[in-house]
Amino acid sequence: MTDTLNVAGLTVHYQTREGALQALREVALNVPAGQIVGIVGESGCGKSTLINALLQLMPENARIAAGSIRLQAEELVRAPPRRLRDLRGRDIAVVFQDPMTSLNPVLTIGRQMLDVQYRDRRPRAAKLALAAAMLGRVGLPDPVAKLGAYPHELSGGQRQRVAIAMAVMMRPKLLIADEPTTALDATLEVQIIELLRELQQEIGCAILFISHHLGVIAELCDRVVVMYAGEAVEEGPVHDVFLSPGHPYTARLIECDPGRMKTRVAQLPAIPGNLPDLTDPPPGCIFRARCDSATERCASHPGHVALAPGHWAACHFAAKDRA
Amino acid sequence: MSDSILKLRDVVVEFPALHGLKALLARPRQRRIRAIDGISLEVRRGETLAIVGESGSGKTTLARAINGLLPLAGGEIWFDRQPLHRQPDWRAVRRQMAMMFQDPVGSLSPRKTVRDLVLEPFAIHRQPVGEARQTAIRLLESAGLGADFLHRYPHQLSGGQARRVGVARALALNPALVLADEPTAGLDVSVQGEILNLLNRIKAEHGLTTVIITHNLNILRHVADRIAVMYLGRIVEIGPVEQIMETPRHPYTAALMSANPEPDPTSRRDRIILSGETPALTARPSGCEFHPRCPVARPDCAARIPVLETGATRAVSCHYPTYEDA
Amino acid sequence: MSQFRHSLAGRLLADPFAVLALLIIAGLVLIAAFADVVSPHDHAAMNLADRFAPPSATYWLGTDNLGRDTFSRLAQGSRIALYVALTAVSISGLIGLVLGMIAGFGPRWLDNALLFFFDTLRAYPTIILALALAALMPRGLGTVIVVVVITSFSEYGRVVRTQTLSLKNAEFILAERAMGASFLRIVFHHVLPNVLGPFFILAAMNLPVVITIEAGMSFLGIGVPPGTPSWGATLKDGFDYIRSTPWIILAGGLPLILVTLGFTFLGEALRDQLDPKLRKSR
Numbered sequence: 001m002t003d004t005l006n007v008a009g010l011t012v013h014y015q016t017r018e019g020a021l022q023a024l025r026e027v028a029l030n031v032p033a034g035q036i037v038g039i040v041g042e043s044g045c046g047k048s049t050l051i052n053a054l055l056q057l058m059p060e061n062a063r064i065a066a067g068s069i070r071l072q073a074e075e076l077v078r079a080p081p082r083r084l085r086d087l088r089g090r091d092i093a094v095v096f097q098d099p100m101t102s103l104n105p106v107l108t109i110g111r112q113m114l115d116v117q118y119r120d121r122r123p124r125a126a127k128l129a130l131a132a133a134m135l136g137r138v139g140l141p142d143p144v145a146k147l148g149a150y151p152h153e154l155s156g157g158q159r160q161r162v163a164i165a166m167a168v169m170m171r172p173k174l175l176i177a178d179e180p181t182t183a184l185d186a187t188l189e190v191q192i193i194e195l196l197r198e199l200q201q202e203i204g205c206a207i208l209f210i211s212h213h214l215g216v217i218a219e220l221c222d223r224v225v226v227m228y229a230g231e232a233v234e235e236g237p238v239h240d241v242f243l244s245p246g247h248p249y250t251a252r253l254i255e256c257d258p259g260r261m262k263t264r265v266a267q268l269p270a271i272p273g274n275l276p277d278l279t280d281p282p283p284g285c286i287f288r289a290r291c292d293s294a295t296e297r298c299a300s301h302p303g304h305v306a307l308a309p310g311h312w313a314a315c316h317f318a319a320k321d322r323a
Numbered sequence: 324m325s326d327s328i329l330k331l332r333d334v335v336v337e338f339p340a341l342h343g344l345k346a347l348l349a350r351p352r353q354r355r356i357r358a359i360d361g362i363s364l365e366v367r368r369g370e371t372l373a374i375v376g377e378s379g380s381g382k383t384t385l386a387r388a389i390n391g392l393l394p395l396a397g398g399e400i401w402f403d404r405q406p407l408h409r410q411p412d413w414r415a416v417r418r419q420m421a422m423m424f425q426d427p428v429g430s431l432s433p434r435k436t437v438r439d440l441v442l443e444p445f446a447i448h449r450q451p452v453g454e455a456r457q458t459a460i461r462l463l464e465s466a467g468l469g470a471d472f473l474h475r476y477p478h479q480l481s482g483g484q485a486r487r488v489g490v491a492r493a494l495a496l497n498p499a500l501v502l503a504d505e506p507t508a509g510l511d512v513s514v515q516g517e518i519l520n521l522l523n524r525i526k527a528e529h530g531l532t533t534v535i536i537t538h539n540l541n542i543l544r545h546v547a548d549r550i551a552v553m554y555l556g557r558i559v560e561i562g563p564v565e566q567i568m569e570t571p572r573h574p575y576t577a578a579l580m581s582a583n584p585e586p587d588p589t590s591r592r593d594r595i596i597l598s599g600e601t602p603a604l605t606a607r608p609s610g611c612e613f614h615p616r617c618p619v620a621r622p623d624c625a626a627r628i629p630v631l632e633t634g635a636t637r638a639v640s641c642h643y644p645t646y647e648d649a
Numbered sequence: 650m651s652q653f654r655h656s657l658a659g660r661l662l663a664d665p666f667a668v669l670a671l672l673i674i675a676g677l678v679l680i681a682a683f684a685d686v687v688s689p690h691d692h693a694a695m696n697l698a699d700r701f702a703p704p705s706a707t708y709w710l711g712t713d714n715l716g717r718d719t720f721s722r723l724a725q726g727s728r729i730a731l732y733v734a735l736t737a738v739s740i741s742g743l744i745g746l747v748l749g750m751i752a753g754f755g756p757r758w759l760d761n762a763l764l765f766f767f768d769t770l771r772a773y774p775t776i777i778l779a780l781a782l783a784a785l786m787p788r789g790l791g792t793v794i795v796v797v798v799i800t801s802f803s804e805y806g807r808v809v810r811t812q813t814l815s816l817k818n819a820e821f822i823l824a825e826r827a828m829g830a831s832f833l834r835i836v837f838h839h840v841l842p843n844v845l846g847p848f849f850i851l852a853a854m855n856l857p858v859v860i861t862i863e864a865g866m867s868f869l870g871i872g873v874p875p876g877t878p879s880w881g882a883t884l885k886d887g888f889d890y891i892r893s894t895p896w897i898i899l900a901g902g903l904p905l906i907l908v909t910l911g912f913t914f915l916g917e918a919l920r921d922q923l924d925p926k927l928r929k930s931r
Contacts, residue, residue, distance in 0.1 A: 042511035042512065042513060043482070043511055155600055156378075157600050158600070185377035185378055185538065185601075186377065186538065186540065186579060186582040186583060187377065187578060187579060187582045187596075187597050188377075188600065189582065189584075190582045190584070190594060190596060191596060191597075193584070194596065212511065212512065213584070214512070214586035215583065215584030215585050215586045216584045217586075218584065218585065218586045218587060218588045219584040219585075219588070238588050239588045239589070242586060242587065242588050243588070243589070252513070253512065253513060254586055256512050256513050256515070256516055257512050257541070257586045258512075258515065258516070258519075258541040258542050258544075258545055259540075259541035259583060259584075259585050259586060260585065260586050260587065261544070261545070262544075263544070264544050264545055265545060266523075267516075267520055268515070268516030268517075268519050268520055268545055269516050270513055270514060270515070270516035270517040270520070271513035271514075272517075274481070387823075390827050392823060392826055392827060413829060414829040414831070415829075416829075417827060417828055417829035418829060421827075421828070422824070422827040422828075424820050424823065424824050424827075425820070426820045429819065429820040429821060430820045430821050430823070430824040431821055431824075432821045432825070432838075432839050433821070433843060434842045434843060435838075435839075443825075443828065443830075444828055444829075446834075447825075447828055447829050447830045447831075447834065448829060492828075
């Protein structure tokens with residue numbers, strides 16, 4: 001079965017006053033059909049740029065310098081705008097982080113859900129019925145009444161559910177979830193994760209789940225891609241990546257997560273140093289300056305080092321000392 | 324009981340719910356909402372108390388009420404034996420009680436340099452600064468920043484760096500108590516550790532008492548001595564950190580502690596998933612306010628309001644808490 | 650504050666429109682300062698033989714109905730324009746600043762009252778107000794300034810009020826209070842510097858409007874006393890004698906156009922520089 005999403009060699013530059021900011025460099029990742037792939041990374045890793053590139057909705061000063069993005073083998077880079085509009089909302093859907101700003105505040109929920117179905121030539125009543133059914137499916141009480149409500153009348157958690165309903169209503173092939181639970185409380189977060197899991201089973205779509213919360217990724221995703229400073233540094237099944245990470249950054253990230261430590265520690269680990277300047281990225285391994293296992297060899301770029309089928313890491317020493 | 328530096332008794336904070344004409348026409352009870360509904364607690368000198376809760380629980384409101392940024396509608400607050408509920412000299416109080424805010428960059432005045440920001444407390448309280456530049460450098464270094472930050476502006480700082488400036492500023496005059504509102508908010512996991520280590524180190528060096536407001540349950544074990552769990556403006560459970568996290572007695576605490584995904588794909592916890600959402604403050608449930616969502620609620624929970632023992636080290640406000648001491 | 654100005658100046662100079670604006674404004678200021686030196690003729694000297702002359706080597710922009718050199722008159726007029734502009738903007742700015750901050754910080758009823766006051770004044774058409782005031786007061790530059798102040802300060806008041814209200818609840822202001830800062834300290838050290846940004850942008854955009862109001866009043870005959878070489882007076886003469894020569898009115902409009910463009914570009918450049926910096930956060 002073809003993968004739902006294949007990204008290869010994606011390189012995105014932003015034109016800034018200080019020169020070209022290389023926000024993404026040769027990023028490659030795959031989302032197999034029907035699987036949930038997580039992207040984990042901290043601020044500055046390029047997650048937002050990646051999503052904008054996938055949707056082909058980048059700001060004016062951004063350009064795709066190289067690479068390809070294929071949705072079920074159809075190339076999206078430089079695809080005609082009409083085709084892209086066709087795909088967005090129907091084959092590729094997005095749930096954003098902030099439920100306050102992702103819904104239009106001056107339109108009712110029902111109206112917005114009708115808008116999403118604009119391509120269908122069905123009668124309005126049928127579309128409203130689908131909308132109400134979806135709202136009920138995502139757990140909103142009294143869905144028909146909610147169709148006439150405005151976003152500000154709902155709570156943050158309810159708004160996020162509406163956003164999810166709108167995204168999955170057209171049964172997309174790929175659902176992109178950009179930190180959908182970051183702005184929500186912990187008890188709400190687990191409800192939303194449960195919901196996403198159920199919906200994915202029902203619809204069979206692939207999900208690209210972006211988060212900086214390692215615990216959520218470990219729980220929800222089948223595979224994970226670790227990003228650092230504009231590069232994908234590791235990719236593999238969640239089980240393998242978390243239990244035997246190949247890249248030093250992944251290992252340090254997991255180490256730093258305070259949720260992992262069950263007993264009190266005197267000194268919490270952290271990763272010292274700062275992100276490299278992306279207008280002038282250092283040659284070789286991007287993590288070199290902050291890595292405590294770096295050697296001269298790291299002055300050359302590691303490329304993808306295979307660790308197991310479907311698991312690679314961009315580190316010269318990734319394959320060492322593995323069971 | 325050892326020395327309590329901060330004591331709260333039945334503190335109530337209200338907000339106007341309606342304005343203008345509507346307020347005049349409405350019943351008195353409807354005009355105000357109780358964001359903090361009768362909180363009592365004691366913080367011992369030198370301890371770190373974490374106040375935990377979700378949005379709408381009132382934890383930030385509580386911190387601001389303690390610092391006098393919000394007026395009290397009822398109750399008493401004693402800070403180092405000074406009554407804060409009776410129009411104290413706030414300037415003198417705030418010399419001893421420092422506060423750190425949630426938005427690291429937003430809590431720094433945008434047109435001031437880092438140097439001016441860390442020296443601000445000296446200017447406000449007319450304290451001698453000594454050699455200004457040296458003092459500023461000393462403060463920055465104790466927060467882990469170098470002298471090259473002196474002339475930067477807040478918008479040129481990263482979240483972690485801005486957070487450190489906030490710490491340096493808060494500690495400038497050696498306060499006795501620090502209120503930290505979400506000290507790890509907006510920080511990447513790789514940077515959180517550094518800030519928490521900093522707070523711990525300063526606590527050890529200066530014997531600082533800290534009250535940390537947070538919804539980040541992961542850090543509790545590493546910084547807190549005791550935890551107070553808030554729900555809808557009340558404390559539902561309070562106790563030593565290990566006990567609260569391992570053997571929570573209140574159903575809400577139990578749900579909260581279980582709602583924390585671990586970065587370990589092999590662990591599958593029994594997760595307690597609560598139904599519904601936190602009710603709005605204008606629609607407080609009757610009896611025990613948690614009963615509509617409580618997985619172990621019984622019929623009388625809707626009728627009687629449970630009480631929290633004040634002053635005890637460990638207390639829970641529930642009619643049927645789990646882990647009853649045998 | 651000085652550090653801020655330094656970096657702001659650097660960035661302004663990188664913007665070509667801002668440079669153009671600054672050149673125009675510099676030109677205006679220089680001409681106003683050295684009007685007597687720059688003028689080829691005495692602005693009041695009448696050469697009836699040469700009246701209505703088109704532009705030439707002797708009379709760079711031609712002459713008016715009394716044979717006076719238009720360029721020299723306009724150069725003198727730049728002094729008046731600058732004087733009116735700076736005085737009026739300073740006074741109305743100050744009044745607006747104070748009232749705006751009172752509205753922002755004060756109790757709700759005071760805010761509502763001041764807002765009502767601002768909006769009422771702004772609703773008045775400027776010309777009507779000018780005519781009414783001119784009827785009550787002696788003709789002269791003083792009257793012009795009074796009219797301008799009364800019609801402009803509400804604008805500043807509104808802008809300052811909006812800024813103050815949004816800053817009042819900003820987290821850094823709360824942090825200052827939490828540190829024990831007095832109200833006055835907060836106002837002068839933390840609110841005022843952040844209010845001044847939009848304030849100066851408004852002032853820059855407002856200057857040409859002020860100059861145009863003066864020109865308009867003079868054009869209607871209720872501004873400067875007759876004989877004063879203000880730009881508005883030149884426009885009026887040009888209008889009256891348009892059948893004899895178009896050059897007076899064309900030349901008269903020129904400085905107004907240049908000044909309006911110059912200050913508008915400056916205001917926009919300032920706004921572009923101020924906004925992204927304030928919004929930028931890592």
